[in-house]
Amino acid sequence: MASDPMAGRLSGRRAIVTGAASGIGAATAARLRADGAHVFTADATDGADFVADLTGEGANARLVESAVAAMGGLDTLVPCAGISAFHPLEGHDDAYFARVLEVNVMTVFRLVRDAVPHLKAAGKGRIVTIGSTTSSHGDEGLCAYSASKHAVLGFTKSAAAELGPFGITVNCVQPGAIATAMTAPAFEQMPEFKTFWENKAPLRRLGQPEDIADVIAFLCSDDARFMSGHGVWVDGGAMVRH
Numbered sequence: 171m172a173s174d175p176m177a178g179r180l181s182g183r184r185a186i187v188t189g190a191a192s193g194i195g196a197a198t199a200a201r202l203r204a205d206g207a208h209v210f211t212a213d214a215t216d217g218a219d220f221v222a223d224l225t226g227e228g229a230n231a232r233l234v235e236s237a238v239a240a241m242g243g244l245d246t247l248v249p250c251a252g253i254s255a256f257h258p259l260e261g262h263d264d265a266y267f268a269r270v271l272e273v274n275v276m277t278v279f280r281l282v283r284d285a286v287p288h289l290k291a292a293g294k295g296r297i298v299t300i301g302s303t304t305s306s307h308g309d310e311g312l313c314a315y316s317a318s319k320h321a322v323l324g325f326t327k328s329a330a331a332e333l334g335p336f337g338i339t340v341n342c343v344q345p346g347a348i349a350t351a352m353t354a355p356a357f358e359q360m361p362e363f364k365t366f367w368e369n370k371a372p373l374r375r376l377g378q379p380e381d382i383a384d385v386i387a388f389l390c391s392d393d394a395r396f397m398s399g400h401g402v403w404v405d406g407g408a409m410v411r412h
Contacts, residue, residue: 179391181206183296184241186233188224188281189251191217194300194348197379198248201387207246210237214251224251225272230280238288245292246390247285249278250300254315267314274318275325282329286338295338296390299326300382303346303405319344323401330399339398341389346405348377371406 185202189195190211199209212220212233220236222229238244252274257266278299289295304316305323323342330340347367367376385404388394403409 178206179393180387183207183246183390184237184244184292185209185246185248185296185390186212186237186244186281186285187248187250188212188233188277189249191215193250194345194379194382195248195250197383198250198386201380201383202246202248202390205387205391207390208241210240212251224277224281230277231284233281234284234288243292244285244288245294246296246298247281247289248298248300248386248390249281251277252300252318254312256312257314259313262313267317270314270318271321274315275321278322279325282325286333289333289338290336293337295333295336296394297326297329297333297338297340298386298389299323299340299342301326301342301344301401303344303403303409305342305344305401306403307409326401327399334398339389339394341394341398342401343382343385343389344401344403344405345382346371346377346403346408348379348382367408371408372410373406375406377404377406 180202185207187195187199187202187209190199191213199211202209210220211218212222212224214223219240220233224230224233234244253270282297299322301323302319304312305319308316326340326342333340382404385402
C-alpha cells in the first residue's frame, strides 16, 4: 500500500482545537493528528482533553495553560466552537444576539490573545479561525450569526497584520453549507433549505466536516507559510452563484 504523502507534514506541531467533540472541530482534531500534530482538544461537553464553557471568566487562559503543560508548548490554534440558529430580525431578543457574539467572537479573541506569547516563542505560529460564507455575505434569519462571522474575518485580518512580524500566520476558513449536528435541525425541518444549498453548489452536495478539516490542515502546514490574512471559501463553489 502506498504511503500517505501528507502523513507527518505537521509533525512537531502542538495545536489547540476547540469545539472538538463534534462536527468540524472533531474532524479537524482527527486530521491534524493524522498529519502528525500533537492536539489538545477543548469542548463544553465530554469527549475533550479540556471540558469547559469557554465563555466563562478566565476559561481560555486556563485552556492555554493546560495545553502548554500537556504538550510542552504551543504553536497552532484552531478555534472551531460556534453556535447558530435561525432568528428573524423582528422580535430578535438582545440576549440571544449577545450569546452568539460571545461564543463566536469573544472566545476566539480571548483564546488568541492568551496564546500569543506562546506562539511568538515558537516563532512559527499558525492560527486558523472559522468564519462562514456569511463572513462576506448575509442570509435572512441569520443576522446574529452573520454579524459574528463578519467579525471573525475582520479580527483575522487585523491579527494577521499584527502578528506577521513574529512568524505567525492567521487565516480564516469560510465554510459553505456543511452537514453537522449544528446544521442538521435546519436541514431536517426545512428540506427545501438543504435542497437549495445542494443545487446552489456546482459540486451538487453539502460539504462534510472533513472537507473543511483538510483545508485547515493545509493552512496549519508549512505549505501555507506565505499565506496570511485571508478568508478562504470552502463551499463547493456555491458563492460563484451568489
